[in-house]
Amino acid sequence: MTHSSEFLQRLDARGFIHQITDAAALDAAAHKGPITAYVGFDCTAPSLHIGNLVSIMMLRHLQQAGHKPIVLMGGGTTKVGDPSGKDEARQLLDDGQIAANMASIRRIFERFLRFGDGPSDAIMVNNDEWLSQLRYIPFLRDVGRHFSVNRMLSFDSVKLRLDREQPLSFLEFNYMIFQAYDYLELSRRHGCTLQMGGSDQWGNIVNGTDLIRRIDGREAFGLTTPLITRADGAKMGKTARGAVWLHEDQLPHFDYWQFWRNTHDADVGKFLALFTDLPLDEIARLAALDGAGINHAKEVLATEATALCRGRAAAEAAAATARATFADGGTGAALPQFAVAAPVTIIEALIGLGFAASKNEARKLVAQGGARIDGNAVTSDAAPVAPGQKVSAGKKRHGLVVAA
RNA sequence: GGAGGGGUGGCCGAGCGGUCAAUGGCAGCAGACUGUAAAUCUGCCGGGUUUCACCCUACGUUGGUUCAAAUCCAACCCCCUCCA
Numbered sequence: 001m002t003h004s005s006e007f008l009q010r011l012d013a014r015g016f017i018h019q020i021t022d023a024a025a026l027d028a029a030a031h032k033g034p035i036t037a038y039v040g041f042d043c044t045a046p047s048l049h050i051g052n053l054v055s056i057m058m059l060r061h062l063q064q065a066g067h068k069p070i071v072l073m074g075g076g077t078t079k080v081g082d083p084s085g086k087d088e089a090r091q092l093l094d095d096g097q098i099a100a101n102m103a104s105i106r107r108i109f110e111r112f113l114r115f116g117d118g119p120s121d122a123i124m125v126n127n128d129e130w131l132s133q134l135r136y137i138p139f140l141r142d143v144g145r146h147f148s149v150n151r152m153l154s155f156d157s158v159k160l161r162l163d164r165e166q167p168l169s170f171l172e173f174n175y176m177i178f179q180a181y182d183y184l185e186l187s188r189r190h191g192c193t194l195q196m197g198g199s200d201q202w203g204n205i206v207n208g209t210d211l212i213r214r215i216d217g218r219e220a221f222g223l224t225t226p227l228i229t230r231a232d233g234a235k236m237g238k239t240a241r242g243a244v245w246l247h248e249d250q251l252p253h254f255d256y257w258q259f260w261r262n263t264h265d266a267d268v269g270k271f272l273a274l275f276t277d278l279p280l281d282e283i284a285r286l287a288a289l290d291g292a293g294i295n296h297a298k299e300v301l302a303t304e305a306t307a308l309c310r311g312r313a314a315a316e317a318a319a320a321t322a323r324a325t326f327a328d329g330g331t332g333a334a335l336p337q338f339a340v341a342a343p344v345t346i347i348e349a350l351i352g353l354g355f356a357a358s359k360n361e362a363r364k365l366v367a368q369g370g371a372r373i374d375g376n377a378v379t380s381d382a383a384p385v386a387p388g389q390k391v392s393a394g395k396k397r398h399g400l401v402v403a404a
Numbered sequence: 405g406g407a408g409g410g411g412u413g414g415c416c417g418a419g420c421g422g423u424c425a426a427u428g429g430c431a432g433c434a435g436a437c438u439g440u441a442a443a444u445c446u447g448c449c450g451g452g453u454u455u456c457a458c459c460c461u462a463c464g465u466u467g468g469u470u471c472a473a474a475u476c477c478a479a480c481c482c483c484c485u486c487c488a
Contacts, residue, residue: 231442232442258440261440262440262441263441264441264442265439265441265442266441266442268441291439292439293439294439294441295439295440295441298439298440298441322440325440326440327440358451358452359452359453360451360452360453360455361433363455364433364434364448364449365433365434367434367448368433368434368435368447368448369434369435370433370434370435371434393433393434394433394434394435395434395440396440
């Protein structure tokens with residue numbers, strides 16, 4: 001389908017679109033003038049992870065196309081807990097934790113969006129503003145009457161729990177009502193006419209557009225992104241070590257860069273389109289490379305994606321360190337460091353750098369030939385390491401022992 | 405309420421008195437091959453230490469039987485299936 005609005009053209013060309021409630025009407029609205037759209041984010045953790053990046057990039061494209069993004073923080077809904085995809089009720093957070101998480105998350109958004117008072121400047125709002133003000137009886141009469149329990153019970157998030165006879169509290173059951181109500185509030189307060197989110201949010205988003213139509217008689221749209229998977233079928237961004245965090249406190253710049261650098265060949269083009277600002281013809285050229293060329297494309301992906309989230313300087317530094325470490329066998333400033341006062345053994349160095357959790361594990365690395373000092377395989381557990389030397393565990397983990 | 409079946413290492417899933425730190429698969433780590441890829445092959449894969457060995461902790465929970473229990477018994481907790 002071809003779109004006339006720059007916004008939908010961009011999203012479509014870059015692979016962001018899964019479903020739209022009324023694509024033609026949304027396209028017409030976005031073509032006619034600036035629209036306001038929002039994405040809701042949870043604040044159960046102090047940082048967002050790669051799984052949220054698609055939505056963040058979508059808001060970025062929205063803004064670049066001249067529209068106004070709203071970042072909705074789920075301060076109120078976090079007190080309720082989204083039952084989607086969870087087998088058990090989430091642990092509930094208190095106000096202090098939620099506020100701290102929100103402040104931390106805001107710093108991430110400031111990298112991707114321009115905030116301010118201008119017509120296309122992003123704003124961040126907290127749904128606790130209205131949710132905690134609600135009065136029960138009026139809310140039930142005005143909003144609750146538009147929700148059919150029969151239909152709510154058919155939602156996957158609810159059905160899953162009921163089918164397994166797992167407890168679903170009334171508190172959680174209300175989550176979808178609140179999410180729909182958020183949309184209504186944003187529609188009234190900010191003239192918001194579009195909610196975006198992941199494909200798992202489709203049902204909740206449609207609830208919102210329906211609610212707005214029923215109560216206020218206005219049109220509202222919904223747009224979802226496809227679930228981003230890797231070429232090998234695994235979920236994007238899930239590693240054995242946990243989520244890939246966007247916040248540098250939880251994941252060093254170098255590791256973030258490395259995450260992108262290790263993208264599968266087949267995913268390079270897709271990820272460049274989704275997670276960088278590079279023009280599409282440049283992406284097409286990079287994705288078509290193979291052999292040594294695709295490795296260059298991965299470096300571009302890593303540097304561009306890191307630059308967006310962590311800043312250009314951090315991205316370049318990570319790239320330079322990676323080049324020096326992997327291509328030239330040397331070292332770089334962005335490698336993890338372990339400060340020592342006196343020479344240590346290889347075992348202590350591996351643990352100190354976090355490459356081994358125990359002496360046992362470190363010994364295994366040595367026994368298997370995976371431990372190296374300045375690139376030379378170590379054969380003895382007692383091999384000494386002096387400040388200034390590089391210690392490696394396997395092919396990808398490198399660190400520097402420095403003088404304390 | 406009645407009748408059965410089951411709860412095992414990060415996950416799935418064997419074992420059903422000693423040879424069990426527990427087959428196998430997945431995930432993970434390391435090595436080989438490469439391109440810091442994929443696929444493939446090999447090794448490792450509860451923790452600790454003075455590591456061809458030893459010591460801890462583990463098979464839902466708590467007790468018991470036994471020289472010896474993941475394996476048998478009892479009670480309890482939880483899950484599943486069928487009947488009411």
